[in-house]
Every structure is written in C-alpha cells, then in structure tokens.
Amino acid sequence: LRIILVGFGTVGQSLARIIHKDRERIVDDYGFDPQITTIVDSRGYCQDKNGLDLAAALEAKERLGTVAKYPEKGRRRPTASRIISTSEGEVVVESTPSNFKDGEPGLSNIKQALTTGKHVVTVNKGPLALAMPALLELANHKKLQLRFSGTVGGGTPFLSFASKCLPGEKILGVHGVLNGTTNYILTRMENSSLGFQAALREAQMKGYAETDSSNDVQGFDTAAKIVIIANLIINRRLNLHDVEITGISKVTPQSLRDAKASGAKIKLIGRISESKATVKPEEISATDPICVPDTLNALTFSTEHAGNVTLIGKGAGGEQTGSAILRDLVDIRGRYTI
Amino acid sequence: LRIILVGFGTVGQSLARIIHKDRERIVDDYGFDPQITTIVDSRGYCQDKNGLDLAAALEAKERLGTVAKYPEKGRRRPTASRIISTSEGEVVVESTPSNFKDGEPGLSNIKQALTTGKHVVTVNKGPLALAMPALLELANHKKLQLRFSGTVGGGTPFLSFASKCLPGEKILGVHGVLNGTTNYILTRMENSSLGFQAALREAQMKGYAETDSSNDVQGFDTAAKIVIIANLIINRRLNLHDVEITGISKVTPQSLRDAKASGAKIKLIGRISESKATVKPEEISATDPICVPDTLNALTFSTEHAGNVTLIGKGAGGEQTGSAILRDLVDIRGRYTI
Numbered sequence: 001l002r003i004i005l006v007g008f009g010t011v012g013q014s015l016a017r018i019i020h021k022d023r024e025r026i027v028d029d030y031g032f033d034p035q036i037t038t039i040v041d042s043r044g045y046c047q048d049k050n051g052l053d054l055a056a057a058l059e060a061k062e063r064l065g066t067v068a069k070y071p072e073k074g075r076r077r078p079t080a081s082r083i084i085s086t087s088e089g090e091v092v093v094e095s096t097p098s099n100f101k102d103g104e105p106g107l108s109n110i111k112q113a114l115t116t117g118k119h120v121v122t123v124n125k126g127p128l129a130l131a132m133p134a135l136l137e138l139a140n141h142k143k144l145q146l147r148f149s150g151t152v153g154g155g156t157p158f159l160s161f162a163s164k165c166l167p168g169e170k171i172l173g174v175h176g177v178l179n180g181t182t183n184y185i186l187t188r189m190e191n192s193s194l195g196f197q198a199a200l201r202e203a204q205m206k207g208y209a210e211t212d213s214s215n216d217v218q219g220f221d222t223a224a225k226i227v228i229i230a231n232l233i234i235n236r237r238l239n240l241h242d243v244e245i246t247g248i249s250k251v252t253p254q255s256l257r258d259a260k261a262s263g264a265k266i267k268l269i270g271r272i273s274e275s276k277a278t279v280k281p282e283e284i285s286a287t288d289p290i291c292v293p294d295t296l297n298a299l300t301f302s303t304e305h306a307g308n309v310t311l312i313g314k315g316a317g318g319e320q321t322g323s324a325i326l327r328d329l330v331d332i333r334g335r336y337t338i
Numbered sequence: 339l340r341i342i343l344v345g346f347g348t349v350g351q352s353l354a355r356i357i358h359k360d361r362e363r364i365v366d367d368y369g370f371d372p373q374i375t376t377i378v379d380s381r382g383y384c385q386d387k388n389g390l391d392l393a394a395a396l397e398a399k400e401r402l403g404t405v406a407k408y409p410e411k412g413r414r415r416p417t418a419s420r421i422i423s424t425s426e427g428e429v430v431v432e433s434t435p436s437n438f439k440d441g442e443p444g445l446s447n448i449k450q451a452l453t454t455g456k457h458v459v460t461v462n463k464g465p466l467a468l469a470m471p472a473l474l475e476l477a478n479h480k481k482l483q484l485r486f487s488g489t490v491g492g493g494t495p496f497l498s499f500a501s502k503c504l505p506g507e508k509i510l511g512v513h514g515v516l517n518g519t520t521n522y523i524l525t526r527m528e529n530s531s532l533g534f535q536a537a538l539r540e541a542q543m544k545g546y547a548e549t550d551s552s553n554d555v556q557g558f559d560t561a562a563k564i565v566i567i568a569n570l571i572i573n574r575r576l577n578l579h580d581v582e583i584t585g586i587s588k589v590t591p592q593s594l595r596d597a598k599a600s601g602a603k604i605k606l607i608g609r610i611s612e613s614k615a616t617v618k619p620e621e622i623s624a625t626d627p628i629c630v631p632d633t634l635n636a637l638t639f640s641t642e643h644a645g646n647v648t649l650i651g652k653g654a655g656g657e658q659t660g661s662a663i664l665r666d667l668v669d670i671r672g673r674y675t676i
Contacts, residue, residue: 155644157503164502165495167665287631289650296627305661306493312627312648323643327505 001034001333002051004087004118006080006109007095008041008061011123011150014322015093020054026326032333034326038087044068044076045083080105081112091332093325094122100220100240103127114138114146121328123150123321129224129240132231145335147328152178152225155320156313158299162233170304171234175271178225180295180315181209181216182248182268186281187293190256190265196249208295218247219268219279226270226277229299238277246280259283265291339372339671340389342425342456344418344447345433346379346399349461349488352660353431358392364664370671372664376425380434382406382414383421418443419450429670431663432460438558438578441465452476452484459666461488461659467562467578470569483673485666490516490563493658494651496637500571508642509572513609516563518633518653519547519554520586520606524619525631528594528603534587546633556585557606557617564608564615567637576615584618597621603629 005012019026019034027033035051043066046057052070060069068076084092092113096106106124113120120139122128127135128148139146152158162171177183181203188199200217203209215221223243230236248268259266262283267290269282284291289310290298297315300308314320343350357364357372365371373389381404384395390408398407406412422430430451434444444462451458458477460466465473466486477484490496500509515521519541526537538555541547553559561581568574586606597604600621605628607620622629627648628636635653638646652658 155641156647157644161499161503165499167668289627289630289634289636292627293625298627303493306495306658307652309494310648310650312650314645320644330505 001032001091001329002037002089003034003329004038004040004084004089004092004113005036005095006040006084006092007097007124008039008057008067009095009097010318011321011325012039012041012093012095013058013061014318015095015325016054016058018319018322018326020058030330030333032330034329037089038083039067039070040078040080040083041067044074045078046070046074047087048073049088081108084109084112084118085116089118091119091121091329093329094120094124094127095325096124098124098126098129098215098221098224100126100129100215100224103130107131110135110146111138114142114144117142117144119145119147119332121147121150121325121332123148123325125151125221125224125228129220129227132227132239133237136231145332147332148228149328150321150324152228153297153299154314154316155323156297156311156315158297158311159229159232161311162301166301166303166306166309169306172302172304173271173273174229174233174299174301175269176290176297176299176310177267177292178270178297178299178315179216179222179268180297181213182219182222183292183297184208184295185217186248186251186256186266186268189251189253190260193253193257195253196251217249219245222268222270223279226272226279230272230277234272236272236277242277244276244278244280248281251281260286263287267291339370339429339667340375340427341372341667342376342378342422342427342430342451343374343433344378344422344430345435345462346377346395346405347433347435348656349659349663350377350379350431350433351396351399352656353433353663354392354396356657356660356664358396368668368671370668372667375427376421377405377408378416378418378421379405382412383416384408384412385425386411387426419446422447422450422456423454427456429457429459429667431667432458432462432465433663434462436462436464436467436553436559436562438464438467438553438562441468445469448473448484449476452480452482455480455482457483457485457670459485459488459663459670461486461663463489463559463562463566467558467565470565470577471575474569483670485670486566487666488659488662490566491635491637492652492654493661494635494649494653496635496649497567497570499649500639504639504641504644504647507644510640510642511609511611512567512571512637512639513607514628514635514637514648515605515630516608516635516637516653517554517560517606518635519551520557520560521630521635522546522633523555524586524589524594524604524606527589527591528598531591531595533591534589555587557583560606560608561617564610564617568610568615572610574610574615580615582614582616582618586619589619598624601625605629
C-alpha cells in the first residue's frame with residue numbers, strides 16, 4: 001500500500017511515527033506493509049518510490065522545519081494538488097489544517113486525489129463540513145473509498161459505533177459534547193469561577209487549545225462534526241451552512257453558577273433532531289451521561305429499540321488520530337486487497 | 339430457521355411478540371423467516387413443525403398460565419432436555435431463569451442442545467457464570483454457535499462493542515455499573531435518604547426489582563456479567579467462584595452522605611483488573627462517566643491506545659433483551675445460511 005501523505009503537522013507526524021515504530025506489528029496483525037512514498041508539507045515535499053525513510057523525514061521536519069530538506073529526495077515549493085495527481089500511490093492521507101471558510105487546501109487535494117483514482121483518508125474536517133455530500137458522491141462514482149474516522153472523536157469510535165454496534169437500529173437523533181477545548185474551558189469556568197478569557201488562556205497554556213482557537217470557541221469544529229455525523233449516520237445531506245451555530249464566548253461564570261444551583265451544567269451541545277441541526281450552549285442536568293468534565297467528549301444516540309445509548313471518551317490527541325488513520329488504511333486495504 | 343424456545347417468561351414472550359409483530363420486517367431486512375416450532379415452559383410445551391401460531395401461544399400463556407393449553411398441539415409435563423434432544427430445529431433459545439447455585443435447568447438445556455447439534459442463544463446468565471469456558475469449548479468442538487448478547491446490557495451493545503468497534507485495541511481491563519436494580523436502590527438511598535430496605539421495597543413496587551431480588555442485591559448478577567465479559571472480551575477463563583463478591587445490603591444512607599460530601603457516590607462496581615475480578619460497593623467520583631443514575635448501566639473499557647472509552651445505556655427490559663436475541667439469530671443465520 002503506497003501512501004501519499006499531504007500535511008505534516010502533529011497528526012501527519014504521528015502517523016509517520018506509528019508506521020515507523022510499529023511496522024512489524026502492522027504487517028503481523030493486518031498482513032500489509034504501509035509505505036509512505038510521498039510527504040507534502042506547506043514548504044515542500046519528498047518522494048521515494050520504494051518508501052521514504054520516515055526517521056529521516058521526521059528529523060528533517062523537526063530540525064529544519066520542512067520535508068523539503070529530506071536528504072537528496074526533498075524538493076521545495078510544490079503545489080500539493082499537482083503532486084497528488086502526478087505521484088504514484090493508492091491512498092492519499094489528507095491532514096492539512098481545517099479551514100471552514102472555503103475548505104482549502106484540503107478540498108482541492110481530496111478532489112484531485114479522487115479524480116486521479118486514489119482512495120482518500122482525511123482528518124481534515126473543513127472539506128467534509130462544506131461539501132461532504134458532493135465528495136461522497138464523487139468517491140462513489142469513482143468506486144473509491146473516502147474515509148474520515150479521525151475527524152470525530154480521535155480514538156473513540158463515535159462514527160463506527162452506530163454502523164457496527166447498532167445494526168438494525170434506526171438512529172432517530174444524536175446530541176453531545178464533541179469539542180474537548182470548549183469543554184475544558186467551561187469546566188474550568190464552572191469549577192474556578194474564571195471568566196471566559198482567563199479560562200481560554202489557561203487552556204492554551206496547557207496545550208488544550210491552539211493559539212487560534214476560534215474554530216473551537218465559535219462552535220465551527222463541533223458543527224463540522226455534526227455535519228459528518230448527519231451525513232454518515234443519519235443519512236441527512238447537510239453542510240455547515242445548514243447548522244445553527246452559537247459559540248461559548250458569551251457564557252458567564254454567573255450563568256454557570258445559576259445552572260449549578262438548579263443541578264445543571266452548561267455545555268456546548270451539538271444536536272441533530274428530527275427537524276434541525278444546532279450547536280449552542282445548553283443547560284444539561286448534571287446527572288445526564290453527556291455531562292462529562294474536562295476535555296472528554298460524549299455522544300448520545302437516540303435509538304428506536306435500545307433507547308438512548310451514550311459513548312464517552314477522549315476526543316482528540318495526535319496519537320489517537322494517527323491510530324484512527326491506520327484503522328482506515330487497514331479497512332481500505334481489506335476491501336480492495338491493494 | 340426453526341427455533342426451539344425454552345422458557346416462556348418476560349423475555350421469551352417478548353421474543354415471540356417481536357417475531358409475531360415484525361415478521362415481515364425481519365424477512366425484508368435480514369432475508370430470513372424465523373419460525374418458532376417448539377415452546378417449552380415450566381408446566382408443558384407445544385409444538386408444530388410448520389411453525390406455531392405465536393398469538394395463540396401467547397394467549398394460552400397469558401390466559402391459562404402455560405403453553406400446555408395451546409390448542410390441540412399443547413402437552414403437559416415435559417422434560418425440557420428430552421424435548422430439546424428429540425425436536426427438530428436449528429437453534430435453541432434458552433430463557434429459563436438464572437440460577438447461580440448450579441445453573442439448572444439452563445445448564446442441562448444448553449449442553450443437551452449443543453450435544454444434539456443445535457446452535458444456542460441464551461439469555462440465562464447462570465450456566466455462563468458457572469461454566470462458560472467449558473460451554474464455549476463444547477460449542478467450538480461441535481462447530482456450533484453459542485450466543486448470549488442479551489445477558490449483558492439488554493439493548494446496549496456492551497459485548498459487541500469491544501470486538502466490533504475497537505479492532506486492534508488491547509483491552510487492559512473494564513469496570514462499571516452492570517445492574518440496574520441495585521443502581522436504582524443506591525440512587526434512591528442517596529437522593530431521598532431512604533434506608534436500604536425501604537429503597538428495595540420502592541424498587542420492587544416500581545417493577546425495577548423482582549420479588550426475589552437477592553441475585554441483584556448480593557452482587558451475583560453483576561458478577562455473572564463480569565465473568566461473561568472476562569471470558570469473551572479479555573480472554574480470561576474465569577467462573578463465578580473466581581470473583582470476589584460483596585453486595586449492597588450494608589450500604590447506609592450515612593455512608594452515601596459521607597461520599598457526597600467529598601464529591602463522590604457509592605456504586606456497585608464490577609471490575610476486572612490485571613490481577614483479579616471483583617464486585618463490590620466503591621466510592622466513585624461524581625464526575626466519572628460511570629457514575630450514572632437510576633437504572634442505567636455503564637461500562638468503561640481501558641484500552642491501550644484510545645485510553646478509557648465508556649458506554650452507557652439501559653441495562654435491561656424485555657423488549658431490549660428480545661431484540662438482542664433477534665440480533666443473535668440474525669448473526670447465526672448469516673454465518674451458516676441455515
């Protein structure tokens with residue numbers, strides 16, 4: 001299986017590290033040998049038909065800032081989409097940063113990959129949030145796989161749960177906490193009476209929030225996950241513009257205290273009901289299973305026969321997301337014996 | 339698929355009702371037509387090679403107390419195990435009451451079914467708690483299926499979750515709340531300062547506890563589920579005698595108040611760690627995901643890569659357990675195209 005890895009940030013590097021470290025186990029457990037033959041980052045790319053030396057690629061990135069400095073086979077200034085179309089490989093792994101305005105560069109990368117006959121594993125939520133129905137159709141039309149386990153829940157299998165563990169169940173709706181950064185901020189505001197800005201700064205200092213955390217705080221990250229769940233699990237053809245979105249920046253310590261006095265907490269809830277999809281701060285009973293603390297994520301599936309079933313786990317983390325990509329690769333390999 | 343249904347209490351009747359009501363949907367969705375050809379209860383049995391009239395069987399049971407009164411084809415005083423061995427059919431569904439002393443009559447029924455070449459779906463925890471390794475070996479030796487989705491979690495897929503949704507993950511241990519009756523009692527004792535006996539009576543009045551609820555209260559029901567999980571999910575060959583068991587009858591309102599003062603709750607926790615398996619009341623932080631109220635069940639899987647993942651849902655209910663049996667039947671049918 002030859003992999004073209006586009007985007008070499010935390011998640012891309014984590015995948016490279018897992019494949020480098022666990023190659024023997026992967027070959028033993030799954031019977032296939034994943035070869036990363038191309039890596040593209042924002043400043044360049046490196047390529048080796050026989051499989052890159054991942055230790056060298058990681059070192060070039062860490063020490064010199066770009067894979068363009070990979071020994072001998074590194075090059076500067078690529079256009080990712082040209083490299084995707086001209087490189088040999090069975091799968092493109094798309095891990096450039098999520099962009100919820102126009103989905104770029106991920107959207108073009110994914111289209112280019114599918115158009116030129118390559119399966120896609122993406123952890124980039126932007127293209128899915130904005131164009132998931134169209135991308136699924138393109139993949140379907142080309143008889144290619146478009147996988148995205150790592151976009152929702154990291155290592156917690158929110159997406160596969162419904163299809164694999166609730167067969168024959170109709171999912172009537174979902175609701176839950178899908179963003180660890182905002183959940184951490186709200187938990188800290190409640191427990192320490194910090195204001196929103198102070199709690200955000202603390203989250204940034206602890207590495208739970210990025211420097212630009214506006215996609216988390218304004219609710220776009222949660223909304224993108226809601227779009228992915230709606231399309232995949234509830235068969236509802238939504239995109240980001242169909243979701244009513246309110247972020248958490250106006251939640252005050254006072255409103256959290258008021259909620260607490262009535263046995264409730266305020267959580268940023270993503271929700272798909274019969275009639276609509278929303279992301280907004282909601283008061284939730286403290287004994288509701290989705291009322292999880294800190295950076296945890298939680299999702300309740302409302303089912304026809306089994307009632308409400310809730311899944312709780314870590315929402316993210318480079319290693320978890322890297323493992324999710326590996327699961328997708330294993331799955332694609334299993335279906336196509338590439 | 340011809341089914342021999344042994345035991346016709348809440349769960350057995352619920353299965354008959356689901357098949358009677360949803361036959362068309364089952365045929366459409368799964369492409370097979372489940373026929374119940376024999377029903378055995380404690381007082382008699384009824385049999386029709388072409389499939390029983392389930393409405394008539396349910397009416398005989400409800401109005402006259404036994405399927406022995408089924409029109410024309412009902413008979414009194416059977417030995418279940420003789421009927422199992424002499425009747426034609428591909429699957430025996432075992433739903434007699436759980437007995438944690440010697441596992442009977444379920445244990446003999448399951449052995450008889452496997453010995454005479456029939457697949458088994460059981461919702462009876464007694465035989466599994468006492469002899470699961472041996473029963474799995476017998477089924478394996480005979481190349482037959484022994485299924486038991488309905489024994490743990492009713493409609494909540496605790497058992498299939500680990501195998502289907504965490505592929506490639508090593509499960510290091512589990513812990514959680516696996517009995518709705520005791521969880522309801524503890525919740526009521528905490529919220530209303532009821533004593534144990536008063537809370538038990540309330541649970542019985544509301545139908546959350548049976549008249550003889552000693553298996554729940556003393557922890558045997560939870561321990562049986564722990565044994566099933568250990569054998570199936572963690573590949574640990576335990577039986578009931580390997581589990582350290584303490585029930586909830588000595589939990590006091592005062593101890594619950596003390597726990598609450600330190601931000602905790604007392605829950606009856608089943609736990610499998612590296613070294614042992616236990617069932618006992620434990621103090622759990624109120625913000626821990628397994629700290630679920632009322633009759634809910636919750637199980638945390640400690641995994642190597644994804645960290646802790648928790649699944650929460652209803653633990654029981656006739657309809658849910660009936661659906662779980664149907665899932666097992668669908669699965670057996672799929673594997674063997676009987």
